Amino acid sequence: MREDLVRTEVLTMLGSEPLNRTQIAHRLGLGAATVSEHTRRLIELGYLRELAPQVAGRGRPRVPLEVVPDAAYTLGLRVHHTHLVGVLMRLNGSEVRRFTLPFDPDSEPVEQLVAVCEQALADPGTGERIRGIGLAVPGVIDPARGVVRLSPHLGWSDLPLQPLLAGRLPVPVLIDNDTRASTMAELLFGTGRDHDDFLVLAVGGGVGMGIVLGRRIHRGPDGVAGEFGHVPIDREGPPCVCGRRGCLETYAADYALAARAHARGLTSEVVEVAELHRLAAVDAPGIRDLMAEAGAALGQAAAGVVNVLAVRALTVIGESHVLWPYLERGFRPAVEGGVLSGLEIMVRPWDDSAHARGAAALVLSATVASR
Numbered sequence: 001m002r003e004d005l006v007r008t009e010v011l012t013m014l015g016s017e018p019l020n021r022t023q024i025a026h027r028l029g030l031g032a033a034t035v036s037e038h039t040r041r042l043i044e045l046g047y048l049r050e051l052a053p054q055v056a057g058r059g060r061p062r063v064p065l066e067v068v069p070d071a072a073y074t075l076g077l078r079v080h081h082t083h084l085v086g087v088l089m090r091l092n093g094s095e096v097r098r099f100t101l102p103f104d105p106d107s108e109p110v111e112q113l114v115a116v117c118e119q120a121l122a123d124p125g126t127g128e129r130i131r132g133i134g135l136a137v138p139g140v141i142d143p144a145r146g147v148v149r150l151s152p153h154l155g156w157s158d159l160p161l162q163p164l165l166a167g168r169l170p171v172p173v174l175i176d177n178d179t180r181a182s183t184m185a186e187l188l189f190g191t192g193r194d195h196d197d198f199l200v201l202a203v204g205g206g207v208g209m210g211i212v213l214g215r216r217i218h219r220g221p222d223g224v225a226g227e228f229g230h231v232p233i234d235r236e237g238p239p240c241v242c243g244r245r246g247c248l249e250t251y252a253a254d255y256a257l258a259a260r261a262h263a264r265g266l267t268s269e270v271v272e273v274a275e276l277h278r279l280a281a282v283d284a285p286g287i288r289d290l291m292a293e294a295g296a297a298l299g300q301a302a303a304g305v306v307n308v309l310a311v312r313a314l315t316v317i318g319e320s321h322v323l324w325p326y327l328e329r330g331f332r333p334a335v336e337g338g339v340l341s342g343l344e345i346m347v348r349p350w351d352d353s354a355h356a357r358g359a360a361a362l363v364l365s366a367t368v369a370s371r
């Protein structure tokens, strides 16, 4: 079941320290023959190299293996409605560089994306080492067909983005939902180090969930799994971008918090996240309660998913991270009161390159190591 990720897992595991084949087999719970086959292939590709044998006691000398970090790179792009964030990643997950560029989703977006990728590929120092390009896109994405089915933030629907880019670029291209991209980074470099099953909760312009079961990201048919923001909370609630009413997102997404603060008369207009954060920090009347209520709605819905899937870890990421301390006041009691058994909750510091790193990790797992 884990076959397609094994080589990626070997690379990322060796990215932090050299290990011999026995140690790799032990940590991944695999047989010696399987590990030998995968490491042989990775050595052939130039991605791993053998170090000097180490003799311990009277046993057979063990040969540690290490990653050759600069043997290949992957490029991850986070597509946001105002800008692109790019991360060029080494095989061990470290970054060669990152960049931010303006982006307009309404103005020939494919041409803009092709230009950015071509420029990266043409870079004299690094371009020819790029083995694949991943794009993390907000919205409902079908990664198998490479289609952006619906992205309200970008104003795109039924856009076959991956085929359009792949037809123009000389390296493999893949796209996925931004939360799932970050979930892959968590699987390879974060929560996945200690857990085979976990959830990633992303709170920002929308509310999404990455689902990892048995070290596989669950995508569902057509890639629609993880639409946590559209868990119904109240049939009579506010209208949602999906066409229904009272979805979780209409209580807890950035825009919803701002709209609810305004509707309650707590702000004189609909404000940005930064302003909501400032108001919460100075404890402006009603703001912290509003956020705790939203956090409680998130927590109650999350506890339901935790109970159904029997996961033991949940990692929070997302652009509303600045608001998280206030959301968390409602979230934690609601989750802890709702789960049947213990749950480890982790909160990642957000930075704008997170989804781009995720996209680079996706393409690492899908193209580099499995080819």
Ligand SMILES: [Zn+2]
Residues within 6 Å of the ligand: 229, 230, 240, 241, 242, 243, 244, 247, 249
């Ligand atoms: Zn909805």
